[in-house]
Amino acid sequence: MTTPETQAFVEFKNVWLAYNEELQAKGIYAVEDINLSVQSGEFIAIVGPSGCGKSTFMKLTTGLKHPSKGTIHVDGSPVDGPLKISGMAFQAPSLLPWRTTLDNVLLPLEIVEPHRSQFKAKRKEYEARASALLASVGLGGMENKFPWQLSGGMQQRASICRALIHEPKMLLLDEPFGALDAFTREELWCALRDLQAEKKFNVILVTHDLRESVFLADTVYVMSKGPGRFVVKRHIDLPRPRDLEVTYTPEFTDIVHELRGHIGAMRKTGATINQ
Amino acid sequence: MNKKQMERWAPWVLMTATIVLWQIVCSVFSVSEFIFPSPLRIWEQTVEHAPTIAGHAWRTYWVTMVGFGIAIVVGVLLGFLIGSSRLAYAAMYPLMTAFNALPKAAFVPILVVWFGIGVGPAVLTAFLISFFPIMVNIATGLATLEPELEDVLRVLGARRWDVLIKVGLPRSMPYFYGSLKVAITLAFVGTTVSEMTAANEGIGYLLISAGSSMQMGLAFSGLLVVGAMAMVMYELFSLVEKHTTAWAHRGSQGE
Numbered sequence A: 001m002t003t004p005e006t007q008a009f010v011e012f013k014n015v016w017l018a019y020n021e022e023l024q025a026k027g028i029y030a031v032e033d034i035n036l037s038v039q040s041g042e043f044i045a046i047v048g049p050s051g052c053g054k055s056t057f058m059k060l061t062t063g064l065k066h067p068s069k070g071t072i073h074v075d076g077s078p079v080d081g082p083l084k085i086s087g088m089a090f091q092a093p094s095l096l097p098w099r100t101t102l103d104n105v106l107l108p109l110e111i112v113e114p115h116r117s118q119f120k121a122k123r124k125e126y127e128a129r130a131s132a133l134l135a136s137v138g139l140g141g142m143e144n145k146f147p148w149q150l151s152g153g154m155q156q157r158a159s160i161c162r163a164l165i166h167e168p169k170m171l172l173l174d175e176p177f178g179a180l181d182a183f184t185r186e187e188l189w190c191a192l193r194d195l196q197a198e199k200k201f202n203v204i205l206v207t208h209d210l211r212e213s214v215f216l217a218d219t220v221y222v223m224s225k226g227p228g229r230f231v232v233k234r235h236i237d238l239p240r241p242r243d244l245e246v247t248y249t250p251e252f253t254d255i256v257h258e259l260r261g262h263i264g265a266m267r268k269t270g271a272t273i274n275q
Numbered sequence B: 001m002n003k004k005q006m007e008r009w010a011p012w013v014l015m016t017a018t019i020v021l022w023q024i025v026c027s028v029f030s031v032s033e034f035i036f037p038s039p040l041r042i043w044e045q046t047v048e049h050a051p052t053i054a055g056h057a058w059r060t061y062w063v064t065m066v067g068f069g070i071a072i073v074v075g076v077l078l079g080f081l082i083g084s085s086r087l088a089y090a091a092m093y094p095l096m097t098a099f100n101a102l103p104k105a106a107f108v109p110i111l112v113v114w115f116g117i118g119v120g121p122a123v124l125t126a127f128l129i130s131f132f133p134i135m136v137n138i139a140t141g142l143a144t145l146e147p148e149l150e151d152v153l154r155v156l157g158a159r160r161w162d163v164l165i166k167v168g169l170p171r172s173m174p175y176f177y178g179s180l181k182v183a184i185t186l187a188f189v190g191t192t193v194s195e196m197t198a199a200n201e202g203i204g205y206l207l208i209s210a211g212s213s214m215q216m217g218l219a220f221s222g223l224l225v226v227g228a229m230a231m232v233m234y235e236l237f238s239l240v241e242k243h244t245t246a247w248a249h250r251g252s253q254g255e
Helices: A021-026 A054-061 A101-110 A123-136 A152-164 A182-199 A210-216 A244-248 A250-273 B003-028 B039-048 B050-084 B086-101 B104-115 B119-143 B147-154 B160-198 B203-212 B216-244
Strands: A008-017 A031-039 A043-047 A069-074 A086-089 A170-174 A202-207 A219-224 A229-235
Touching (some): A031 A054, A054 A202, A086 A152, A123 A152, A152 A182, A182 A244, A210 A244, A210 A250, A219 A250, A229 A250, B050 B119, B050 B216, B086 B119, B104 B119, B160 B216
Parallel strands (some): A086 A170, A170 A202
Antiparallel strands (some): A008 A031
């Protein structure tokens, strides 16, 4: 085995995960033989059918689950517990209804060190940071609104702000735009694109939406179902900054079609494997 | 009259109508006072025995409140324990459910043996009957955390305790206040039932002694007083609920 490349930010080597020992004994793994090398600041997207282990992959990356076999390195060190340098957002915004938007965004700072112990002393500074972050996703002036007073798209923006408030090096998004209408979704693509361009954090985006993955990511991985494996790695070499217009160009559609082809083929074989 | 006003007055109108009908039935068919006293007769008896009734009512009230206070403390602690740990939930829930199914009146004779006639059995019966809904509601609020939110916080190094305090407890508050409303009415039931057999004071005792001396008007006014106390306390807690957890009742607040 070769030594880990020093410049890789996230490095998976032959990672297998079974949810418990019983399943492992039977040889049933949620994800199998994952190999991955993500550069610093790279935006990757993982697409695949539901239940293919995308969310498991996220739990592995953030250290919420330990691999049964193989090793995971993030930012140069092996992952052996929850990784504070990551922020997470999901399909459901899951904001706390008794907190204002600002207080919702501040929640991670009340928990993660070193902010936790300085929270009272530096509250003003943190509030200013949260307000700036909210403003950057178009939620300026919404600080004192409660989540239920915001639209679905606005709640999701706030949820992404909450994931970013402690300035993580890695943002993990699990189908964050899945519950939004098409127009709102495209707006949020652009918001995410701009945030990432400005702050240069790593993004791992799990999605069903091929257009979304091609528009946002530098690299798209296609995952197969049962066993969860990476079957295709596709670099997206569309120039940045990308405008929404790019989604109507032939180059863009060709890539989407190509990925669609992989998934279509997989679904056929997958159908025979899984009864 | 708009809809909102109508809603406000509806219970008073219904109550008045019921009393009027009751009075009419009693007067028209001249029902014997020993069988079913008319509202007027009950009112006369209430006024006549006002000081006695007030004494018994006060006793029932404070006994209930003590029992209810213990129920809040124990209910919250047990609910917290059950809701915060899967193991505790699995271990305790079936036993608690079985316990809740027992009629609490059946405990009174045992409590009398342990604590004698008087305050002890009444307080404990009020407690036993009312802690269960509080416990269940706290536990439910804690146990229904979204797993995603828990992941968001765990990845930041949040301990189980952080998640419970920052998310679990505030989220269970509407359940908690909701349960107080139910529990306080149950507590009055507990106290009254216990006083009926194991006390020389309180509304329960008044009911029994009025019944045995055929003072039906007085017995009914005893019922009236317990009902009124329970209703006032219920309204009080529903007011507290609305003011402390407005975020959970946004639909009815009309922004």
